[in-house]
Amino acid sequence: MSYLKDLDYSVVQQCMHCGMCLPTCPTYVETKIERNSPRGRIALMRAIADGQLEAKKAFADEMYFCLGCLACETACPAGVDYTQLFEMARAEAERSQALSSPPRRLLRWVLLDVVLYKQWRLRLMGRLLWFYQGIGLQKLVRGSGLLRLLPKSLRVMEAKTPTIRRHFSPDLIAPEEPAEGEASYRVGLLTGCVQDLAYSDVNRDTADVLRANGCVVITPPQQGCCGSLHAHNGKYETAKDYARRLLDYFDLDRLDAIITNAAGCGSHLKHFDRLLHDDPRYAAKARQWSEKVKDISEWLVEIGIRVPEKSAANSRVTYHDACHLCHGQKITAQPRELLAKIPGLDVVPLPESMWCCGSAGIYNLIQPEMADKLLQRKLDHIATTGATIVAAGNPGCLLQIQNGLAARGTPVEVVHPVTLLARAYRR
């Protein structure tokens, strides 16, 4: 089986080599090397689909050097479906085992197959991490120099560990919560995996905002990871299993929408129809699902945001476009509209707001040098705005920018836009 050879050839041959995507590609702009560009990568993928190239290490390295930020897809006049090409290319890289080594296999197995597979395992790991951080052991270990004994990949991972919340989503959100006032909609809420451990407060804020906007909120407590990390990291078949499982948790006929507040998940969730198109049991439900999945900002603008009455203490806010929101889902106006509705906020533009911050799923763990270059570029732009708050609609971006600002000692708050709206309602 070859993922690229089996892909519809019309997708593989869409690129007409015009190069208009090149100035928008963060890896190309940093290196100026053709193979690090969308055009170069698509040429490699096509060579494999045509049987002119074997998927060896150089190909796999290139596919993992790509951020999957999809800026090229936005820029492309030919409508290249880079999302699909990227997922198939990473799956091809994994199929070839060109990067396979015992530590890499072990790490991927533990993270992608064991921990994320069952929600209780993820939460158990979260509890242990919370305990480790809460009793000060993390600080002690970091200060002791013990971490120098770890391989570099684990050191990088440790440095980027998110602060785990004391309470996870099921502790904060009931399986069914009523709308405030008259109910006009009934929506399902996705709580995510990393989001559930590190940003369960954002999930609570999302539920509050939905309720304040006339939505009954249904949040199945055992729902797990949506599989976007798997689809974006070469485990395409596993991603299908995760999608089926998630579909089983929601009664779509009784819901007007499925709400996500994580851009990386949202752009994957909207493609369940494609992911499961040939599954006789799930194809129809996956189509229904894809029609109903909405980013929180998209949904609120669609139904009309209730404007908060009370003004915030004057704060200057700038907005970073998460790649999988602006490029993956073409959602740029709605989060800005949401922020503009909050009285007292001075929303200022962020230069290069649609440039990747380097988080890109687990890119900052596997390509730390490039990820850091992109982060520094983002932080420099944030500094020019004079903002005291940065808003972004994706947990990966929140974490990346938070870590970066903390390392620089810059006292800027990093929050999800929905949190600002929830705070305004609570006032």
Ligand code: SF4
């Ligand atoms: S996804 Fe991003 S990094 Fe990859 S080729 Fe496209 S623009 Fe470049």
Ligand code: SF4
């Ligand atoms: S803009 Fe589109 S068609 Fe042009 S080189 Fe890039 S991917 Fe190919």
